[in-house]
Amino acid sequence: MPSRFLFNPELTALLNETLASSPAVIYRLYAEPPFALQYLSPNVAEALHIEFSGISSMADWMTMQHPEDRQFNYALFKDFAADTNQHQLTRRYRLRSHADEYVWVEDSTKKIERAGLVVALAGAITNVHQQQLQAQEAAQSRRLLSEAQRIARIGHWVSYPQQNRLEWSANIYEMFGLDQQSFQPTISGFMAMIHEADRDLEQQALKHAEETGEYDVEHRVCCPNGRIIWVHERGEIKRQPDGSEQIIGTVRDITEAKEMQQELLQLARTDALTGVYNHRYFMETLQQELTRYQRHGRVFSVVMYDLDYFKQLNDTYGHSFGDDVLVGCAAAMQQRLRDVDTLARLGGEEFAILLPETDLAAATTVAKQLQDCVHRLQLCPPQQIEPVAVTASFGVVQIAAKDVTRDEILQAVDQLMYRAKRQGRDQMVCDLLD
Numbered sequence: 057m058p059s060r061f062l063f064n065p066e067l068t069a070l071l072n073e074t075l076a077s078s079p080a081v082i083y084r085l086y087a088e089p090p091f092a093l094q095y096l097s098p099n100v101a102e103a104l105h106i107e108f109s110g111i112s113s114m115a116d117w118m119t120m121q122h123p124e125d126r127q128f129n130y131a132l133f134k135d136f137a138a139d140t141n142q143h144q145l146t147r148r149y150r151l152r153s154h155a156d157e158y159v160w161v162e163d164s165t166k167k168i169e170r171a172g173l174v175v176a177l178a179g180a181i182t183n184v185h186q187q188q189l190q191a192q193e194a195a196q197s198r199r200l201l202s203e204a205q206r207i208a209r210i211g212h213w214v215s216y217p218q219q220n221r222l223e224w225s226a227n228i229y230e231m232f233g234l235d236q237q238s239f240q241p242t243i244s245g246f247m248a249m250i251h252e253a254d255r256d257l258e259q260q261a262l263k264h265a266e267e268t269g270e271y272d273v274e275h276r277v278c279c280p281n282g283r284i285i286w287v288h289e290r291g292e293i294k295r296q297p298d299g300s301e302q303i304i305g306t307v308r309d310i311t312e313a314k315e316m317q318q319e320l321l322q323l324a325r326t327d328a329l330t331g332v333y334n335h336r337y338f339m340e341t342l343q344q345e346l347t348r349y350q351r352h353g354r355v356f357s358v359v360m361y362d363l364d365y366f367k368q369l370n371d372t373y374g375h376s377f378g379d380d381v382l383v384g385c386a387a388a389m390q391q392r393l394r395d396v397d398t399l400a401r402l403g404g405e406e407f408a409i410l411l412p413e414t415d416l417a418a419a420t421t422v423a424k425q426l427q428d429c430v431h432r433l434q435l436c437p438p439q440q441i442e443p444v445a446v447t448a449s450f451g452v453v454q455i456a457a458k459d460v461t462r463d464e465i466l467q468a469v470d471q472l473m474y475r476a477k478r479q480g481r482d483q484m485v486c487d488l489l490d
């Protein structure tokens with residue numbers, strides 16, 4: 057025990073006896089540098105596992121501290137002692153133990169004042185080693201989790217539907233391009249960020265969650281910075297003892313995967329040479345339109361066309377020029393058609409067009425305009441000045457029987473087109489399929 061006490065020895069003994077088994081080390085210092093020690097409770101070795109002999113001032117205490125904590129800690133302490141507005145200082149630092157290891161302690165110092173003057177500094181030091189290690193471990197786990205979530209583009213959230221309250225992990229703010237300090241998420245605010253076209257999906261997912269407890273949905277989010285991203289959300293409803301609900305979930309940025317999926321889907325639907333739809337997609341779309349007609353009587357027509365004397369064109373000007381004609385012709389047609397129409401290359405130089413909500417008269421008008429498009433193609437073969445005249449033969453059919461199949465439709469329009477070929481080409485043959 058330090059022997060330099062100002063107190064009455066009897067009182068000191070009493071104090072030492074009282075504090076001997078205390079978990080906190082109690083001390084008292086002079087208020088002026090070098091902050092000499094007035095009193096130190098006798099439990100230092102037991103409570104903090106450190107060797108205290110020879111400690112008589114703050115400077116000595118400093119030598120016991122971890123080199124990384126020392127400077128910062130002393131500066132903090134001196135500022136506190138000098139600052140008349142600061143009455144208490146609490147900080148954590150490491151002290152060298154008997155075993156030459158460092159122990160985390162929490163040191164809380166208060167000013168003792170008499171008649172407005174600081175006469176001493178008194179404090180308590182407690183061993184917080186385990187607590188600090190656990191806190192550091194927890195902080196490290198949080199950092200790792202956050203980092204892993206950032207890499208995986210995942211965030212986690214908790215929503216409280218009854219209170220319109222939403223809590224987001226830091227990654228979500230980053231994902232949506234929002235500032236965590238200034239943006240306050242709410243359920244209604246987030247709902248407003250969901251892409252209009254996906255709101256029904258979201259409502260269905262919420263309804264499903266009410267029934268099953270599980271929430272699972274993919275939708276787009278319109279971020280305030282103008283970016284539109286795709287996310288996959290999964291969650292579980294937790295019912296609280298007070299009857300309220302809480303949904304805990306994750307959100308994953310799947311924009312890249314979605315874009316790739318869309319690209320692949322587009323590739324799978326597209327004819328590589330001309331960029332218009334391919335045979336398979338045309339057949340799917342035709343089936344859908346036929347089903348709509350059978351259910352709701354929504355009228356539609358199909359046009360098929362085939363370029364005339366295309367073999368001759370290939371043979372004369374080369375296959376590559378033939379390709380240019382196919383591409384140029386498809387592009388001209390596409391430009392003329394509506395967004396709802398489906399232009400597809402069925403193979404070779406044969407194309408088909410699905411015209412929803414179009415009767416035979418309107419389909420015939422469209423086919424005439426397409427025929428003009430072909431006539432107007434101004435494509436010059438290599439080393440030629442004059443463009444080549446291109447023509448096509450057209451078959452046009454309006455579906456007027458509900459019991460037909462899509463193969464029968466294709467067969468019918470194909471026959472009409474071949475009739476146009478037989479009748480001399482560069483013309484169209486139109487009919488009802490009833």
Ligand SMILES: Nc1nc2c(ncn2[C@@H]2O[C@H](COP(=O)(O)OP(=O)(O)OP(=O)(O)O)[C@@H](O)[C@H]2O)c(=O)[nH]1
Nearest residue numbers: 362363364365366367368370375376378379404405
């Ligand atoms: N350049 C090019 N030619 C193709 C392509 N696909 C098919 N062809 C050619 O198109 C030609 C079609 O010839 P045919 O079926 O006899 O038809 P056509 O010469 O247009 O005669 P009609 O249709 O009766 O007027 C063939 O020579 C095919 O090789 C293609 O992708 N590019």
